[in-house]
Amino acid sequence: MTLSRRDFLWLTAAGLVAAPTLANGSIKPDARRLNLVLQPEQRHWFAPLGEPVALWSFDRDVLRLRQGEAVEIEVENRLPNPSSVHWHGLRIDNAMDGVSGLTQDPIPPGGRFLYRFTPQDAGTFWAHSHHQTYEQLARGLYMPLIVEEQQPADVDRELTLALDDWRLNEARQLDTHSLGDMHDWAHGGRTGNLLTANRQLKPQLQVRAGERVRLRLLNAANARIMLVNLPNLPCWIWAKDGQPLAVPEVLTTSLILAPAERYDLVLDIPDEATGVLPIQLESDQAPVDLAYLRVDDRAERRFSGVPNALPANHLPVIGAEKPAHRVQLDMTGGAMGSLRQAVYQGETLGVRELVQRKQIWAFNGVANLPDQPLLEARSGELIEIELLNNTRWPHSMHLHGHHFQADLARYAKGIWHDTLVMAAGEGTRIRFRADKPGSWLLHCHMIEHQAAGMVSWIRVLA
Ligand SMILES: [Cu+2]
Numbered sequence: 001m002t003l004s005r006r007d008f009l010w011l012t013a014a015g016l017v018a019a020p021t022l023a024n025g026s027i028k029p030d031a032r033r034l035n036l037v038l039q040p041e042q043r044h045w046f047a048p049l050g051e052p053v054a055l056w057s058f059d060r061d062v063l064r065l066r067q068g069e070a071v072e073i074e075v076e077n078r079l080p081n082p083s084s085v086h087w088h089g090l091r092i093d094n095a096m097d098g099v100s101g102l103t104q105d106p107i108p109p110g111g112r113f114l115y116r117f118t119p120q121d122a123g124t125f126w127a128h129s130h131h132q133t134y135e136q137l138a139r140g141l142y143m144p145l146i147v148e149e150q151q152p153a154d155v156d157r158e159l160t161l162a163l164d165d166w167r168l169n170e171a172r173q174l175d176t177h178s179l180g181d182m183h184d185w186a187h188g189g190r191t192g193n194l195l196t197a198n199r200q201l202k203p204q205l206q207v208r209a210g211e212r213v214r215l216r217l218l219n220a221a222n223a224r225i226m227l228v229n230l231p232n233l234p235c236w237i238w239a240k241d242g243q244p245l246a247v248p249e250v251l252t253t254s255l256i257l258a259p260a261e262r263y264d265l266v267l268d269i270p271d272e273a274t275g276v277l278p279i280q281l282e283s284d285q286a287p288v289d290l291a292y293l294r295v296d297d298r299a300e301r302r303f304s305g306v307p308n309a310l311p312a313n314h315l316p317v318i319g320a321e322k323p324a325h326r327v328q329l330d331m332t333g334g335a336m337g338s339l340r341q342a343v344y345q346g347e348t349l350g351v352r353e354l355v356q357r358k359q360i361w362a363f364n365g366v367a368n369l370p371d372q373p374l375l376e377a378r379s380g381e382l383i384e385i386e387l388l389n390n391t392r393w394p395h396s397m398h399l400h401g402h403h404f405q406a407d408l409a410r411y412a413k414g415i416w417h418d419t420l421v422m423a424a425g426e427g428t429r430i431r432f433r434a435d436k437p438g439s440w441l442l443h444c445h446m447i448e449h450q451a452a453g454m455v456s457w458i459r460v461l462a
Contacts, residue, residue: 031070031116036060036085038107038129038141039078045194045201050172055140058127061198062160063145067122073115075107079141082106085115086130087145088260088398089242089418092117094438094460097400100131102369102439102457121313122149123242124216124262126162134222134451135179138167138190140199142220147242153310154303155266156211161279161291163228163257164199165221167192180451186335186360188393189223189259189448195281197291204294209273212303213293214238215265219257223446225394225421227254227282228290230267236307239264243403243416244310254282258396258421260445266307269295315416316380316433318405323431324381327374328388329442333361333453336392342367342453354453361391361444361453373459374442377434383458385442386429389422395449396421400440404432419445437462 037059042052056079065071077083084106086098096117100106107113125145129136144162167190169175184190197203207213219226236248237255241262248266255263269277276292333339341350342362349367354360359367364374377383389395396419403416406428411417422428437460444454 031072034073058143070118077107084131089125106131119147122147134447155214158214160216161197162218165192165224166194185448185452189446204292207293208297208299210299210301213267217263226257229254229280234268236266241418260419323384326384328386334391359453363456367453374456376459388427396445398445402432404430406430434460
């Protein structure tokens with residue numbers, strides 16, 4: 001393999017991250033430079049009477065980047081633990097994907113890492129820890145990431161809601177004692193007892209009657225699948241996982257928002273709306289209010305009727321041709337499952353031994369990251385993976401570095417995903433074209449399931 005000068009620059013940048021002064025010297029003049037800090041946070045959810053809740057966070061609420069604009073993001077780790085940052089849904093170089101142990105070493109406490117990339121796709125993404133993720137996500141180490149279109153979209157206002165589900169203990173602090181709880185890991189993952197939107201309790205977001213609003217929704221929870229309701233609001237799905245729908249789809253039921261999924265919605269605030277309009281989660285009992293749109297005023301209506309599609313991003317085309325690679329991914333394990341044994345770190349183990357090693361799920365009979373990839377493809381080849389959820393649980397399957405299409409009837413044909421929720425017992429074929437060389441994870445984003453075995457990877461060769 002020959003290296004171009006550009007390749008060489010990437011390599012040196014990756015190698016120099018521990019020394020910021022040297023890293024500074026390697027900045028390309030056209031890249032926008034940003035700093036991000038991973039840090040402890042005190043969140044005053046129960047003020048003025050309660051103690052603040054200790055979380056971990058990025059030092060900004062939302063990261064906004066621009067499509068096609070190169071950035072160099074220096075991440076500084078001021079946490080007591082190592083960490084790394086995954087730019088979920090961005091199709092960037094593998095070395096920048098932020099998967100500790102696979103694409104980089106974790107950033108030690110006090111350390112820095114320089115991420116350099118150019119977002120190709122405009123849309124709604126997010127950044128989150130990809131080191132000890134079940135713990136770091138539960139502590140709040142994530143942030144919405146918006147890549148702006150080159151032309152502003154046809155709306156009066158844009159809002160973002162990052163939804164989360166926290167588990168607090170009786171002292172109203174994060175329940176860290178139950179991190180790693182094997183019962184959670186074998187069942188539906190770690191669900192919580194406090195729901196937030198943008199890390200706030202039932203925030204009120206200002207709108208005006210008559211406005212068209214773009215609402216970006218992210219499920220940042222470890223494991224809770226959320227059914228989101230926007231009662232009495234005319235609403236269309238504009239994009240899923242950062243990729244616009246070719247034809248916006250009217251939303252008539254609640255929206256299934258699984259961990260790590262994002263939707264961009266278009267809402268028309270009725271001309272006669274007043275007061276507060278709830279955004280709710282369906283639950284077994286009464287719906288739970290997550291946030292409110294507070295109608296403060298009235299605007300002249302500028303937009304009505306079915307919205308135009310957002311401009312499509314330039315994704316590799318999925319043709320009708322025969323895929324170069326066709327593999328199955330047999331998903332097994334978990335409570336009430338039929339897993340009897342699995343290979344873990346090269347050794348075949350029975351269920352009791354697996355549980356001792358905190359493993360209880362398997363892909364193709366292997367618990368956790370196998371030595372060999374699920375498949376090896378060349379850049380440009382079409383891949384088909386048949387995902388078979390042979391468990392009693394839903395799963396939210398995420399492929400790194402690529403968007404894919406699935407043949408599930410509940411999605412319009414041609415919708416792109418980087419994360420796909422599958423019901424218990426469900427099967428689907430996903431198709432995508434191998435893009436950038438490197439090692440790309442495929443895992444469940446109900447993140448305890450990943451920790452307990454549901455993770456594999458593909459290798460893309462140049
Ligand atoms: Cu899962």
